[in-house]
Amino acid sequence: MTFPIDPPFRAEHIGSLVRPEAVLAAREEHAARRIDDAGLREVEDAEIARAVAFQVGLGLRSLSDGEFRRHSYTDSFGTAVFASLGTARTDDPDWRYTNQAGETSDANVSVVADRLVWEGPANVADFAYLASVAPDGCVPKMTLPGPCHIHFRAGRGNIDRAAYPGLDAFWADVIEAYEKEIAALHDAGCRYIQLDETSIAKLGDPKIRRGLEARGDDWRDLLDLYIEVIAEVARRTPPGIALGLHLCRGNKAGAWQAEGGYDDVAARLFRDLPIRFYLLEYDSPRAGTFQPLAELPDGKLVVLGLVSTKLRALEDAGALERRIEEASRYVPVERLCLSPQCGFAGDIGGTGLDSADQAAKLALVVDVARRVWG
Numbered sequence: 507m508t509f510p511i512d513p514p515f516r517a518e519h520i521g522s523l524v525r526p527e528a529v530l531a532a533r534e535e536h537a538a539r540r541i542d543d544a545g546l547r548e549v550e551d552a553e554i555a556r557a558v559a560f561q562v563g564l565g566l567r568s569l570s571d572g573e574f575r576r577h578s579y580t581d582s583f584g585t586a587v588f589a590s591l592g593t594a595r596t597d598d599p600d601w602r603y604t605n606q607a608g609e610t611s612d613a614n615v616s617v618v619a620d621r622l623v624w625e626g627p628a629n630v631a632d633f634a635y636l637a638s639v640a641p642d643g644c645v646p647k648m649t650l651p652g653p654c655h656i657h658f659r660a661g662r663g664n665i666d667r668a669a670y671p672g673l674d675a676f677w678a679d680v681i682e683a684y685e686k687e688i689a690a691l692h693d694a695g696c697r698y699i700q701l702d703e704t705s706i707a708k709l710g711d712p713k714i715r716r717g718l719e720a721r722g723d724d725w726r727d728l729l730d731l732y733i734e735v736i737a738e739v740a741r742r743t744p745p746g747i748a749l750g751l752h753l754c755r756g757n758k759a760g761a762w763q764a765e766g767g768y769d770d771v772a773a774r775l776f777r778d779l780p781i782r783f784y785l786l787e788y789d790s791p792r793a794g795t796f797q798p799l800a801e802l803p804d805g806k807l808v809v810l811g812l813v814s815t816k817l818r819a820l821e822d823a824g825a826l827e828r829r830i831e832e833a834s835r836y837v838p839v840e841r842l843c844l845s846p847q848c849g850f851a852g853d854i855g856g857t858g859l860d861s862a863d864q865a866a867k868l869a870l871v872v873d874v875a876r877r878v879w880g
Contacts, residue, residue: 513645513698513748514783514843515567517875518809519868520752521649521700522579522849523572524861526553533854550574555639560865565872568647568698571636578853579702580651586628587683590620590669591656600717603761606816611761616660620669622676624683627690634694645698645748648691652703652751653684653739654732661721677735685742692744699743700750700785706732706775707753707787710766710794733774740780750809752785755792757852760816760859767794772801783807788829789814789847799836808837811847813871818863826874844875 532549535541557572576582585591593614601613629648636646657665657680662673670676688699708714709725718725736751743749753775756763768775768786776784776799784802787793788811799808812829813821826844833842850857850864859867 513568513647514750514785514807514809516843516879517566517872518568518785518843518845519561519566519570519871520702520785520811520815520846520849521570521573521647522576522851523557523570523574524850524856524859524864525572525574525854526556526861529553529574530854547575551635554636558636558639561868562641562644564865564868565876566868567644569636569640569644570647570649571632573649573849573851575632576854579649579849580655582629582648583650583684583687584616584656587624587687588622589625590618590622592617592619594664598717598720600713600720601763603756603758603763605759605761609761611758613758613763614659615664616656618656618660618665618669618676620666622656622679622683624686627687629687630690630694633691633696637695646696647698647700648696649700649702649752650684650687652701652705653680653735654703654705656680658705658708658728658732661718661723663721681735681738681742684739688739688743688747692747697746698748698750700752701736701739702752702754703732703736704754704756704763706771707755707768707793708764708766710768710770711755711764712766714764729771729774733778736781737779748783749781750783750785751779751781752848754787754811754848757815757848757857759853759855760857762792762816765792768798769794772798776801776806777803781806783809783843785809785811785845787811787847788833789816793847796833796836799833802837802841807841807843808833809843809845811845813844813846813867815846815848815850815857815859815867818859820863820866821870823870823874823877826870827878830874830878839878844871844878846871
């Protein structure tokens with residue numbers, strides 16, 4: 507089956523959906539070894555088919571599998587790909603998450619114990635099933651965590667020095683792994699990939715900058731490095747794949763890790779990456795103003811993430827239209843699109859919204875997009 511290559515669409519969503527009860531129950535059964543891998547996948551397949559029908563029924567044209575097969579967004583290119591990659595907890599206050607009630611929680615850090623070796627595609631079978639249930643006229647989208655997330659979370663101190671005495675080899679291995687995974691997806695027919703790069707948006711937060719400095723990193727140097735790495739991944743992406751970059755500030759059970767606008771990263775982010783469109787978190791004052799969008803070159807597009815997946819209250823359609831109009835002062839409206847600010851389930855536990863909240867918010871995105879763009 508072939509699909510049209512014209513993402514992003516006026517009405518988009520970021521990818522993850524509220525996990526159905528059947529998937530959660532099957533995962534528990536699998537963990538207890540009462541069903542095997544095939545049994546778990548059978549349940550996931552059935553629920554993904556329902557999720558695709560749900561998205562099509564709303565009028566969405568980019569379709570995801572809800573990320574139902576993952577525990578968290580990094581699973582698609584983390585421990586599923588690299589046997590030497592693990593995680594640990596940190597109680598460092600500069601890395602903690604905060605929710606709407608002001609409560610904080612610990613973060614995970616990445617731990618690299620040996621060379622990062624790509625041992626074969628982790629997403630091709632998942633894409634193949636998604637494509638098999640996607641109707642003509644819609645585009646199945648695969649999401650991968652951005653290539654900088656391992657280093658951003660780990661820092662030099664959590665990357666084994668025997669495996670990587672210097673970090674040039676580390677970055678070469680990361681880039682090569684992304685190149686191979688994306689090429690495998692392309693060969694399987696995938697034409698829409700979204701990189702979820704949470705690191706860059708977080709560089710605008712003084713708290714994050716302080717945490718980076720404490721471990722020996724300057725945020726300005728990391729911005730230069732991360733832009734170079736993402737650009738190289740983009741350059742190695744086969745022609746014909748629509749490659750988008752999603753940025754947010756953390757989405758752990760509805761909590762966030764960082765605050766701050768795009769002001770200090772916009773020029774490099776928009777001008778120095780060979781990426782055609784960006785899906786940007788813009789649902790709250792924590793994301794700053796639209797003014798950094800003035801850095802966006804001609805020909806590039808922005809999907810405005812104006813609808814919250816952290817708050818259950820449904821946004822007002824008129825207010826969303828006014829925000830789109832405000833953004834159009836910096837980017838012509840024909841180069842704008844609309845989406846939620848992040849996924850509805852940053853990890854398997856979700857963000858506190860239920861399936862009814864999710865349906866209402868996605869229907870609102872489609873309705874406002876039709877009202878604004880026809």
